[in-house]
Amino acid sequence: MPVTKIDQIETLILDIPTIRGHVLSMATMRAQSAVLVTIRFSDGSVGIGEGTTIGGLSYGAESPESIRSAIDTYVTPALTGWNGDDVNGAIQHIDRLVKGNRIAKAAVEIALWDGLGKRLGVPVAQLFGGAVHERLPVAWTLASGNSETDIAEALEMIEMRRHNIFKLKIGKRSVAEDVAHVARIKQAVGAAASVRVDVNTAWSLQDARWGLRGLQDAGCELVEQPLPARYRRAMAELTAGYEIAVMADEALNGPEDALEVAKARAADVFAVKVAQSGGLKKAAEVIAIGQAAGFSLYGGTMLETGLGTAAALQLFATVERLDWGTEFFGPLLLTDEILAEPIAYRDFCVEIPKGPGIGATLDPDKIRFFRRDGGRTLKA
Ligand code: MUC
Ligand code: MG
The missing domain is CATH 3.20.20.120 (Enolase-like C-terminal domain)
Structure with missing residues (x-):
């Protein structure tokens, strides 16, 4: 059987308003900014992942922008062409090349598990x-x-x-x-x-x-x-x-x-x-x-x-x-x-969501609407 390779890793930032101000000791959130990761594999399968933090840089050392940049600049080149079924190998490889940046790594890793679960037809819990x-x-x-x-x-x-x-x-x-x-x-x-x-x-x-x-x-x-x-x-x-x-x-x-x-x-x-x-x-x-x-x-x-x-x-x-x-x-x-x-x-x-992978399917209209670099045309 041919190896299923990682072909592409795409990232984008979604800015979604909160239903009310969320007042924390270090920041008041009025929106959540989520980094969405989409991994396309050579057999046509797709995995999705997400990395968020809270209140920009007020909670921890990573921001939505740094998460996206760490993935695009360092993780994607290292994983392109990697065996998509080898999730442990991919994690270990990235750990050797990228220190810290845990949220960025988590976002990519989730997409890898999601892709693997979908290819095997089982939930990630399995x-x-x-x-x-x-x-x-x-x-x-x-x-x-x-x-x-x-x-x-x-x-x-x-x-x-x-x-x-x-x-x-x-x-x-x-x-x-x-x-x-x-x-x-x-x-x-x-x-x-x-x-x-x-x-x-x-x-x-x-x-x-x-x-x-x-x-x-x-x-x-x-x-x-x-x-x-x-x-x-x-x-x-x-x-x-x-x-x-x-x-x-x-x-x-x-x-x-x-x-x-x-x-x-x-x-x-x-x-x-x-x-x-x-x-x-x-x-x-x-x-x-x-x-x-x-x-x-x-x-x-x-x-x-x-x-x-x-x-x-x-x-x-x-x-x-x-x-x-x-x-x-x-x-x-x-x-x-x-x-x-x-x-x-x-x-x-x-x-617990059912279905293969993480059990989540994105609504493409909402992704277009909330993406930072475009969209905003959806009629609610
Ligand atoms: C935190 O520090 O736990 C979790 C729930 C919530 O409202 O904020 C987060 C962050
Ligand atoms: Mg807490």
Whole structure:
């Protein structure tokens, strides 16, 4: 049988507005910019992938523009002509040539798995040993910047049976104001919902000591990345010092970080993100390290569109225990859907897409409309 080669790797940036301002400690998002990767193989098959970050360069070292440029300038020339079925070989080859740039690598790797799954006629979950879940619990992030708006949004989500896990974005205001905001929301939703917070590294250790005490008294169950990513000892102090669960997010950039966080006991929970890990394979390694070290797991998002969300769902469907559920709500934060068939959300869960590859098909009109370098002709 002839080898199926990688013929072409195309990238483009999509800018899709969010349904409301998404107020985070380091940026307010009004749109999400996703790098869409399309790989064309010599047998005519096609794989798609996505790389996103949050708030330009305010979240991490990669931006939509750098993701696209890393792929076009360095990854594409190295992979053109490579055996498309040799996903592991391709990942290892790129790892030798390109340092860092995990989101760029993840976007390409997802497209490789998607192409392979489609050629074999199986979902990507099958390539990772098979799905053990058909649906997963899914959180929603309350980040309007206003307590009353957040409460109304939360109550509506519970009523719709769409979400009963809420992650509140804090860290922009004073610790006392943030704790009061969280307490009001927890009081409004009561036992009907789990309330957690994400500080996105905004606190000092001193802030965090007051913050964690106040949050746990308010009934908040978990605090995500209160301190900067490199403060492992301080994160370990918080983890050991309070009942509220501490989750690592920005601290986890791939398996090597996972090992260091595990050794330092610098969290109770791993927020595992496909993009931040460097792809599905590396995310599976982060998961394995977390499991082996006795950490709880959570499926994290970089607010991907339906495409990246479908890819993440393929992997997380194979994970036995996700004690803290997932936050794969990215497509719901956007004003428009780019998949021909949207991912389904019901009964507080997200459903794992079926079909070969990552189980996602793009709507070409929407891609034309939202692409940065053209389009905008679609009549809604
Ligand atoms: C983050 O830091 O976890 C995930 C959900 C959300 O609202 O923002 C992201 C980023
Ligand atoms: Mg986070």
